[in-house]
Amino acid sequence: MTYTTSLENDALVLYVRGELDAVSVEEIRESLDRLATAGHRTVIIDLSGLRVIDSSGVGSIVSLYKRVRAYGGHASVRGAKDQPLAIFKLLKLDRVLAPEEAVAA
Amino acid sequence: MKKAEAIHLKVVGQLDQRDVTLRTVSEACRVVLSRTARAANQTGLLDSVISAVGEAFNNIAVHGYRDEAPGPVEIEVALDRRGRLAVEMRDYGRSFDFVNARPPDLDALPESGMGIFIMNKVMDEVVYRPGRPNVLKLVKRLT
Numbered sequence: 637m638t639y640t641t642s643l644e645n646d647a648l649v650l651y652v653r654g655e656l657d658a659v660s661v662e663e664i665r666e667s668l669d670r671l672a673t674a675g676h677r678t679v680i681i682d683l684s685g686l687r688v689i690d691s692s693g694v695g696s697i698v699s700l701y702k703r704v705r706a707y708g709g710h711a712s713v714r715g716a717k718d719q720p721l722a723i724f725k726l727l728k729l730d731r732v733l734a735p736e737e738a739v740a741a
Numbered sequence: 742m743k744k745a746e747a748i749h750l751k752v753v754g755q756l757d758q759r760d761v762t763l764r765t766v767s768e769a770c771r772v773v774l775s776r777t778a779r780a781a782n783q784t785g786l787l788d789s790v791i792s793a794v795g796e797a798f799n800n801i802a803v804h805g806y807r808d809e810a811p812g813p814v815e816i817e818v819a820l821d822r823r824g825r826l827a828v829e830m831r832d833y834g835r836s837f838d839f840v841n842a843r844p845p846d847l848d849a850l851p852e853s854g855m856g857i858f859i860m861n862k863v864m865d866e867v868v869y870r871p872g873r874p875n876v877l878k879l880v881k882r883l884t
Contacts, residue, residue, distance in 0.1 A: 659760070692853075718788060719788040719791060722792070726862050
């Protein structure tokens with residue numbers, strides 16, 4: 637798993653690639669904590685390069701979403717596909733985390 | 742498919758073996774499926790199997806062998822008598838309470854406790870027999 641961040645049109649974009657699972661979640665935990673306390677108005681989690689996700693990975697994204705929302709920010713997911721997208725849909729998270737993409741689908 | 746044509750794997754039930762286990766199981770599924778007339782267009786099926794096997798492996802590594810040194814996870818990939826893809830996982834750790842596992846409240850945006858729910862949702866049949874070994878059977882119809 638690799639991850640990078642960038643600022644795009646005032647949004648903080650977190651790119652996660654590879655696998656976000658019970659193992660790699662530990663590698664990204666500190667960065668997610670920092671992101672959740674940085675106070676960005678808009679946080680986008682780009683999963684277009686994510687190949688596999690498990691329930692631990694989903695939990696980390698949901699946690700970030702809730703923490704950003706708690707301080708009045710907006711967090712969303714974009715670009716999820718294949719197995720990760722299937723898991724988000726199964727957990728009914730596509731409409732919560734990626735509402736624009738869920739409507740377009 | 743004859744039992745002899747099943748593919749058998751043995752991995753160590755610890756988390757850092759998760760990725761190599763899933764890649765190997767995925768490839769074993771492809772090999773088993775390649776022997777059928779419906780080998781094409783099974784990407785969704787493979788995604789489902791990886792989701793379920795991944796959650797099961799996590800449970801074994803994190804909970805099953807929690808109180809002891811990581812033990813083996815024996816995996817068999819085959820087609821069952823009804824032509825469905827069947828993945829059987831055996832471990833020798835602490836049994837899981839499958840029966841009393843509560844489904845997550847999805848409206849509450851849970852951050853944990855979704856593993857068994859995912860397994861049951863993506864597979865057509867999930868059977869768990871606690872014991873020594875614990876035996877988990879995951880079955881998926883071909884598309």
